[in-house]
Amino acid sequence: MAAERIDGKAFAANLRERVGAMAAEFESKAGRKAGLAVVLVGEDPASQVYVRSKHKATVAAGMESFEHRLPADTSEADLLALVEQLNGDDAVDGILVQLPLPDHLDDQAVIASISPDKDVDGFHVTNAGRLAVGQSGFVPCTPLGCMMLLADRLGDLSGLEAVVIGRSNIVGKPMAQLLLDANATVTIAHSRTKDLPAVVKRADIVVAAVGRAEMVKAEWLKEGATVIDVGINRLPPADGEEKGRLVGDVDYAGAEGVAAAITPVPGGVGPMTIAVLLRNTVVAAHRNAGLDVPETL
Numbered sequence: 001m002a003a004e005r006i007d008g009k010a011f012a013a014n015l016r017e018r019v020g021a022m023a024a025e026f027e028s029k030a031g032r033k034a035g036l037a038v039v040l041v042g043e044d045p046a047s048q049v050y051v052r053s054k055h056k057a058t059v060a061a062g063m064e065s066f067e068h069r070l071p072a073d074t075s076e077a078d079l080l081a082l083v084e085q086l087n088g089d090d091a092v093d094g095i096l097v098q099l100p101l102p103d104h105l106d107d108q109a110v111i112a113s114i115s116p117d118k119d120v121d122g123f124h125v126t127n128a129g130r131l132a133v134g135q136s137g138f139v140p141c142t143p144l145g146c147m148m149l150l151a152d153r154l155g156d157l158s159g160l161e162a163v164v165i166g167r168s169n170i171v172g173k174p175m176a177q178l179l180l181d182a183n184a185t186v187t188i189a190h191s192r193t194k195d196l197p198a199v200v201k202r203a204d205i206v207v208a209a210v211g212r213a214e215m216v217k218a219e220w221l222k223e224g225a226t227v228i229d230v231g232i233n234r235l236p237p238a239d240g241e242e243k244g245r246l247v248g249d250v251d252y253a254g255a256e257g258v259a260a261a262i263t264p265v266p267g268g269v270g271p272m273t274i275a276v277l278l279r280n281t282v283v284a285a286h287r288n289a290g291l292d293v294p295e296t297l
């Protein structure tokens with residue numbers, strides 16, 4: 001039987017709607033809208049698309065969007081000065097600097113300059129540390145979105161074998177942490193892992209976040225596994241195509257015959273990233289205004 005397709009796009013639309021209701025409630029209590037500031041440096045085409053989507057989604061959810069577009073040759077001092085100004089702006093609850101930054105800018109220094117209480121991306125070391133020791137902070141949007149899809153599909157993850165492929169600070173490590181917090185038995189696999197197919201074979205849950213097109217093959221998977229594909233890779237254009245197809249890190253067509261459920265690319269994890277960003281922003285607004293965070297978020 002073909003695997004169930006986990007519809008991240010529909011789940012994200014529903015989450016954005018719930019966030020919109022919370023944003024309206026926040027506005028009525030606080031007398032102002034929740035606000036998100038997004039900073040884009042340079043003209044990376046994909047980043048421009050994501051920043052535009054974030055702006056549209058923020059406004060559609062009834063929140064204030066502050067967009068800052070800076071030229072590619074912006075100095076680090078100027079970027080840090082902008083972040084400092086946003087840290088001190090009471091209308092701004094969440095701050096996000098779109099990644100990747102141009103090469104001359106130090107990502108870590110820029111992330112470190114964001115106030116941890118406005119770090120709705122959850123990338124600041126303070127928030128990474130809070131996640132590691134089980135304190136409440138901000139959790140990176142993509143892994144939190146993956147957890148929401150897994151909880152919706154599987155309910156209790158307790159005792160399940162989870163294999164996360166990829167160890168980035170933004171996805172792999174926080175993902176493993178969240179799975180551990182949900183009482184899964186977690187393995188992080190990476191480029192030096194010996195016999196990756198054998199490691200993946202024992203997983204009830206596979207999270208692929210390596211950034212290599214269709215690397216995870218159907219025969220690596222355990223029958224009935226739940227597969228979360230974080231990869232977004234564009235293939236070279238085939239004959240007659242203007243743009244190549246978007247594919248994930250998993251060979252979807254093959255995996256469909258083995259897995260119980262799988263996220264597609266596009267339309268799986270990707271849309272969750274922006275929906276969770278809005279969720280984190282409403283949470284930030286409540287905390288910054290000294291209001292209780294609604295349980296349903």
Ligand SMILES: Nc1nc2c(c(=O)[nH]1)N[C@@H](CN(C=O)c1ccc(C(=O)N[C@@H](CCC(=O)O)C(=O)O)cc1)CN2
Nearest residue numbers: 050096097098099100121141266267268269270271273
């Ligand atoms: N500061 C940040 N930078 C980056 C993040 C992030 O969370 N914070 N994540 C990615 C980019 N990203 C959001 O910023 C993002 C990526 C993909 C999608 C998405 O919905 N993808 C679609 C396909 C889109 C397409 O057609 O190209 C999908 O998977 O269905 C949303 C947001 C890196 N930078």
Ligand SMILES: [Mg+2]
Nearest residue numbers: 103105106107
């Ligand atoms: Mg850099």
